[in-house]
Amino acid sequence: xxxxxxxxxxxxxxxxxxxxxxxxxxxxxxxxxxxxxxxxxxxxxxxxxxxxxxxxxxxxxxxxxxxxxxxxxxxxxxxxxxxxxxxxxxxxxxxxxxxxxxxxxxxxxxxxxxxxxxxxxxxxxxxxxxxxxxxxxxxxxxxxxxxxxxxxxxxxxxxxxxxxxxxxxxxxxxxxxxxxxxxxxxxxxxxxxxxxxxxxxxxxxxxxxxxxxxxxxxxxxxxxxxxxxxxxxxxxxxxxxxxxxxxxxxxxxxxxxxxxxxxxxxxxxxxxxxxxxxxxxxxxxxxxxxxxxxxxxxxxxxxxxxxxxxxxxxxxxxxxxxxxxxxxxxx
Ligand code: NAD
Ligand code: LMR
Numbered sequence: 001x002x003x004x005x006x007x008x009x010x011x012x013x014x015x016x017x018x019x020x021x022x023x024x025x026x027x028x029x030x031x032x033x034x035x036x037x038x039x040x041x042x043x044x045x046x047x048x049x050x051x052x053x054x055x056x057x058x059x060x061x062x063x064x065x066x067x068x069x070x071x072x073x074x075x076x077x078x079x080x081x082x083x084x085x086x087x088x089x090x091x092x093x094x095x096x097x098x099x100x101x102x103x104x105x106x107x108x109x110x111x112x113x114x115x116x117x118x119x120x121x122x123x124x125x126x127x128x129x130x131x132x133x134x135x136x137x138x139x140x141x142x143x144x145x146x147x148x149x150x151x152x153x154x155x156x157x158x159x160x161x162x163x164x165x166x167x168x169x170x171x172x173x174x175x176x177x178x179x180x181x182x183x184x185x186x187x188x189x190x191x192x193x194x195x196x197x198x199x200x201x202x203x204x205x206x207x208x209x210x211x212x213x214x215x216x217x218x219x220x221x222x223x224x225x226x227x228x229x230x231x232x233x234x235x236x237x238x239x240x241x242x243x244x245x246x247x248x249x250x251x252x253x254x255x256x257x258x259x260x261x262x263x264x265x266x267x268x269x270x271x272x273x274x275x276x277x278x279x280x281x282x283x284x285x286x287x288x289x290x291x292x293x294x295x296x297x298x299x300x301x302x303x304x305x306x307x308x309x310x311x312x313x314x315x316x317x318x319x320x321x322x323x324x325x326x327x328x329x330x331x
């Protein structure tokens with residue numbers, strides 16, 4: 001308890017906090033699952049005016065949990081209030097897709113949210129804020145937010161592809177009949193969309209390569225890559241609503257690794273491309289990284305064979321198409 005008193009609180013904004021991912025996220029953050037057991041937190045919850053009652057209810061429930069780490073809760077429908085001085089911003093608030101839609105179909109409905117929120121972050125957030133975009137289509141929404149925040153460094157922005165990495169890891173573990181945490185160095189490249197490329201060419205099980213799977217090219221192409229890429233759709237079909245708890249969990253994984261370090265583990269993050277792997281600069285592209293004390297290092301110079309090049313190209317083409325569709329918002 002003495003140490004708790006010593007550390008000053010970190011401010012964490014969550015947008016769309018009254019939605020289903022928000023509900024799965026805020027209590028875990030308040031419990032210390034993101035920043036650890038000795039870091040006090042101030043939660044900033046943002047949602048639209050119609051959800052103000054729901055936000056008040058969540059705030060009451062947070063109070064009733066008596067979380068030792070929760071210093072204060074700020075609720076607002078104004079991004080300039082919700083983002084003031086925040087150290088972390090998790091941008092969830094956006095429409096989810098329904099059965100029969102692709103994530104790209106949400107671009108028109110959601111894109112303008114990220115102009116407004118990018119501008120507000122630019123105006124009032126901590127200058128070293130870490131931003132994670134979850135609202136779909138996440139990669140291009142992150143590009144919109146980053147472009148609307150020219151005074152913040154590009155390295156402040158990321159989009160989520162961690163749910164896909166977690167899905168791929170669980171699937172590979174199950175296929176090999178090994179524990180999920182025995183697997184490392186699994187990558188998901190590209191866009192959080194059906195073009196994503198789950199890539200186990202470098203994967204290790206207990207630190208050793210997995211030749212049996214790697215040689216099974218038919219399983220790779222016809223089952224593994226496709227099932228990972230279609231998992232979000234499978235969940236919508238089964239549940240009638242898109243993933244929520246697993247998405248919240250992936251957001252925590254992404255942000256915790258970024259802030260606290262990934263302990264030399266490779267983690268996939270969608271970042272503004274720096275031109276590596278011949279991906280056009282600027283677009284948000286899922287790449288392998290290692291996080292160390294608050295900064296992200298890209299893993300460079302991995303071998304890209306002909307099939308991998310084809311898959312990366314597909315994702316790049318789609319991201320360019322998404323960017324071109326909202327080019328008028330990139331001001
Ligand atoms: P939801 O409809 O349950 O909640 C969304 C919330 O956002 C609502 O409370 C809504 O009022 C709020 N909102 C909408 N516009 C807002 C704005 N301008 N400012 C603040 N709040 C706003 O949806 P959900 O299931 O929580 O999903 C949220 C988003 O996350 C969707 O776009 C969904 O597709 C996406 N998602 C992404 C991933 C991923 O891996 N990147 C995974 C799952 C879901
Ligand atoms: C997911 O992958 O579960 C989310 O992006 C939600 C969706 O629309 O699939």
